[in-house]
Amino acid sequence: MTEHFTGPPPVRLELNRVLDALSSGMPADAIESELVDMKEEPRRRGGRKEVLPATTTNEAAASYLAGELACLANSGGGAVVLGVADDGTVIGTQLDVDWLRHRIYELTDRKLTVTAAALPLRGERVLEIVAPAALEPIRFRGKIRHRVGKNCVEIDAATWAGTHQIRMGYDWSAQPSTRTLADVRAAALEVARDFLHASGEAAAADLAAASDQDLVRRLNLCDGSGALTNAGALLLCSGPAVIDYRRRKVAGGDAVTRIHRSGRSVLEQFAQVIDAVRLHNPRVELDVRWVRGQTYRIPDLAAREAVVNGITHRDWQSPTATEIEHVGDRYTVTSPGGFIGGVGPDNIITHPSVPRYPRLAQTMAKLRIAERQGIGVDRMHRDMLALGLPAPVIEQLPGPSVRTTLLGGEPDHAWLELRARMWPANACDDLDFLLVLDATARRGWISGPTAAAAMQRSRAETTDVIERLTQVTVEDDGKQLFVEVDGDPHADKDPYDAAWQLSNDVRARLDASRRRLGPSRDQLLAGYARERGRISSTEAASLLGSSANTARTALDDLERDGVLASGRAQRRGRGFFYVPAS
Template identity: 35%
Template sequence: MSEPQSGFPFEPGTELMADRARSREAVEVCLESLRTGALPDSAERQRVDFKEEAGRRGVAGSLLPGVSENTKAADQLADEVSAMANTPGGGALIVGVEDRSGDLLGTDLNIEWLRQQIYRRVEVAPEIEEHIEQGIRLLVIYAAEAREPVDDTSGRIRWRVGAASAPVDRGEWWARRQDRSGWDSMARPTSFTIDSVRPEAIAVARDYLARRDTSNDTQADLAAAAPTDMLRRIGVLSVDGYLTEAGALLFCPAPRAWLTWTRLDVEGGDILAYDSEYEGLSLLEQIERVEALLDAANDRITLPGEFSERAIRQLPSRSAREAVLNGVVHRDWNLQEPTTATWVEADASLTVVSPGGFVGGISADNVLTQRYSRYPALADVSRALGLVDKQGVGVDRMYREMVSIGHRPPLLVEEPGPRVRVRLAGGQPLLPIIRLTSKIQPAARQRDVQIALIVHTLLRSPFTTVQRMSKILQRTVDEAAEALEIAHRCVIDGQPLISPLKNVWTLSKEARHIVGGQAADRKMLQRQRVLWFMAPGAEEASEIVSQWFEVQDRITSGDYSKLTGMTPAGARGALDRFVQEGRLVRGDAAGRNAHYLPRGNATILQPETPQENGS
């Protein structure tokens, strides 16, 4: 047993804090060396690296003026942050220093912009601090040790070796991880070797790898590699020939079914198909079989000519697949019951129940923003095989793909057991909503889960607020306000997607027309409570005004007109009827300032309203 290191008294959970303290100390040592005109030695540079900001050199190597946003520098620093994050103990980058000479060049990069750009590229959000050294502005980027391998922007895994970064394969990365606290059991070596691997599992792995959409030359031949080489490169076979627990789980025969499939006619009805005879198959084979059954059950629907005869599934395929795979990869493997997948024919719905509750601070209220793997090694090899996407991206995609074609958002619930239940309800897509979402510009915003959820909310509510969207988007109030501003800058047919109204937001007149402008669509939309507030009847009018007074103290005919699409005269008449019924009173102003107030403390009739997320 090693002696405890001085200066760092042990407490559970303080390892990362101790690593950060060591990095800060190393940064100060390196800066002190520069002050004396000397370069730090290679031992000091293991944890700290100097980086001149990329893109700052002009003709004959002249130093160009600095800028606050520099994408070349963001690309360069994202790769270096990934290497530091892969290195045991993490480390730091000092930006604005010439690497070979140690000359201070400085940098004008904006800290918040740089942090976001690095996160966007390698999904690491480092701590960044400004340092003024000899009157020159430097940035120090601190990267904590990652729980899983971090690919750089070229799909490589690198870490620090002395004063430079060097490539490392997944197997070596996990072997090193075992020597540090906090590693997970799925990385532990077993007594199983390549001889224990089912050839059928290798064939399934080759199939998944061949489907991967990648231009990375280092992985292009992985699907055709020899089994030993393949397993070593995806990080499940050690140099001495033993499979990790993740490798044995995925590639060796299972003692029981880890997955089951049930197909019902209606909820709680007759069983049309049941498949659970998976004993002896590897987990990879079980996953492939359930995926095939799901594919056969999930019928295609051909959209009309305006969508170029496009065919889509009743349930978005990637959403359904993500639900199943998340239920396998992130389940509690200390429990022996299977992950269950149930398809209901009448609803085109999929319910996946996985053993074990939420962990790592994840809950149903933050799945869009929080990231955590119960078993990082299993999650990593699943990504290496192309089974799942980068951590957390699949959940975002589930939400976006569901609401963008008119379905409800996914339902995620933690139940007694504990276990997590995920339900996706599909069926006939709503063509008017597809018509709207396919028109959003810039086109990249059609893939933005926040824009999709804002549109979904405003199709089912006359308006929304920053506070309401904060809950739906699972982000802070400031972040929700920013998302609404971004949605406002999006256009459809040259017009804004959403519009401000006092301190709330509404779907724009143009967007509402695209969805509800065709008479043939209106009855179907009303059944789904889409745009129910347009030209409302008496019951809907009460609901609209009730919701308005939850966030405003008065209402004008102009407000009501914009909420409902009615003419100003029609809106005034609707509000006057509330006055006649004794539920509103006219304010004491006239003309443009004319308005209506609730009568006393009496509440307006409030019919039961659906949940804000449409569930």
């Protein structure tokens, strides 16, 4: 009844979207999401992958679904469409709905009650099975699992409780602490004012000019009686060392600098670490057309944003410090607490920001320390890729904890020269373009699915980016930057299904670049054949930038080595191609 007032819940809306997309023939892996999975019924395939007759009961299917649906329930709820293979083939299911619901209930220690219904899909019967949000952790085979992106990972009960509180709107950082305005450190307020002044904004300068008490109140870090919130106590009062920074010149070497000091506020510890990072982050000269001056070997804003995230989004219920290892040009920030709110490594660039502690995140933004638009991770990626450095690696580790790794070094001058000559001029700063071009340069080619994974965007968004990239030229000769692989049978059809590469002229510009140190000749051709299911001498010549004869020789060598096989018995004639050897 409440849906008449509130509208359908998100799971229902997403389930409707997925079912509509499946009805139109889209493949499952292109449309499944964090809320809805497509599953083929286990044990419905024979030894030759043929579909076996359906039955009304299937213990293997019930056990598998119990684990997947428990995971969805622990993540705030979700749904499974049963009877759809990964490639989008609808094989259907004849499982009895009442039997399946009862078995899932029994297999989850009588904790999970799902709703299920049969419906037609492309001439077959499938089941939609919906798991409600769990009010207490649901275990399957003794383990608690929840979703990180589109994957299920194991967590402990305490971590689940923390994420559940966040889903319910509980904000620990906004709760009252036992500290008051009298406990605020003067040095912490000075650091706060320094950050406000450094922004150069008039509104920030006005906030910095406020009295001590007004500054704390305007930052929303205390109540009317002067009692500090937990966020206020963290940022402004003395406490244990919560950041552990180590600088080593080489891996395994002694730490030349270590900052791990107690008796200071989090703001003070943060400011000291940022100063140390800059001190030990060498500068290099840039002299590339419009890019002149100096930059850090690890981009300054990227290094700072990694620390900001390691403080703002960490689990403050954990006693573990946020650790920063600065070894040579490698910079890692590891903070306790896993991803929350559906954010994961495969969507962190595009997923809306989901702060673990909203009040703390808001204060960091008011102090101009964190990005107010929630685009800090975007900036990290753009600043690294703009200089020709590898994209940040952000991953969840057991514990759980989140680790961000930045690999700095000398900027890639060939890459900078290319960016300087891209037209239109604003193309060189487009993060989507940088992500796709970086992946293409490293892999030698790219397709819609790999471009989508690099950008963390949908099929429609990826198609739009590819189409826009084909309009980008290199200014001094007007030639295309991004072109289709010659001989690709999908060329001139759907851009998402086609194979793409950098033009020969662009690749020639990058010959001296570290980005050309990608796969070897054999790895490039074998990888293309494996992912595309085939490769012709025309495609190979396009990928290698060589003659057809050279490409044919390379393919023949791979066939002789057992990597490729003939695509048809008749080896002569137009259209001959190779396939991956079984």
